Amino acid sequence: MYYVNIDQINLRLNSVPEITAALREVSSKWDGSLLYGMVQERALHLAIETVTDVGSYLIDGFILRDASSYEDIVEIVHEAGAFDEESYRLFMNLVSLRKPLVQDYYAWDRTSLHEMTVQLPAVLDRFGEQVRAYLELELGPFQKVRS
Numbered sequence: 001m002y003y004v005n006i007d008q009i010n011l012r013l014n015s016v017p018e019i020t021a022a023l024r025e026v027s028s029k030w031d032g033s034l035l036y037g038m039v040q041e042r043a044l045h046l047a048i049e050t051v052t053d054v055g056s057y058l059i060d061g062f063i064l065r066d067a068s069s070y071e072d073i074v075e076i077v078h079e080a081g082a083f084d085e086e087s088y089r090l091f092m093n094l095v096s097l098r099k100p101l102v103q104d105y106y107a108w109d110r111t112s113l114h115e116m117t118v119q120l121p122a123v124l125d126r127f128g129e130q131v132r133a134y135l136e137l138e139l140g141p142f143q144k145v146r147s
Contacts, residue, residue: 004061004139012053013128019046020121027121030113037110040117044094045101047120051091054131058082062138070095082134083127090116090123 022043026036048070055073058064064080067073074095078088094116100108 002061002063002139004135005057006135009054009057009131009135012050012057013131015046015050016124016128019043019050020124023047023117023121023124027113027118032111032113034110040114041101041105041108041110044097044114044116044120047124048095048098048101050124051127052095054127055082058131058134070098080134081137083130087123087127087130090119094120 022039026040026043030036052070052073055077056067058077058080059067059073062080064076067076071092074088074091077083078085078091083091097114097116
């Protein structure tokens with residue numbers, strides 16, 4: 001029997017609507033200002049952390065192979081069937097932004113709208129649904145996976 005920390009997964013998935021709302025607002029009102037640049041930067045960072053945190057909980061809970069990088073987390077969870085191919089491709093591009101956002105933040109271009117800001121909301125909206133469907137498939141419909 002697996003122990004999957006559904007509560008922690010749900011906490012993270014429940015933050016997705018706020019992240020996608022911020023990304024949508026930034027992309028629709030983009031003016032190149034520092035404020036929108038910083039909001040974009042933080043929303044992208046939170047999206048990375050959400051996807052990889054959920055992935056880590058799935059890897060730990062289902063005792064999947066160990067991940068050695070953020071890209072590995074996305075790959076392992078995709079191979080397990082937790083999300084579709086389109087999400088996989090976008091998430092691989094997303095996690096490649098982690099180092100620039102977290103370590104090289106001083107060089108991040110805050111004056112340009114990043115393409116991920118426009119592309120990510122629709123895929124993130126599906127992410128929660130796909131992960132919860134995966135959990136129900138793997139754990140059975142009687143597990144409390146909805147929140």
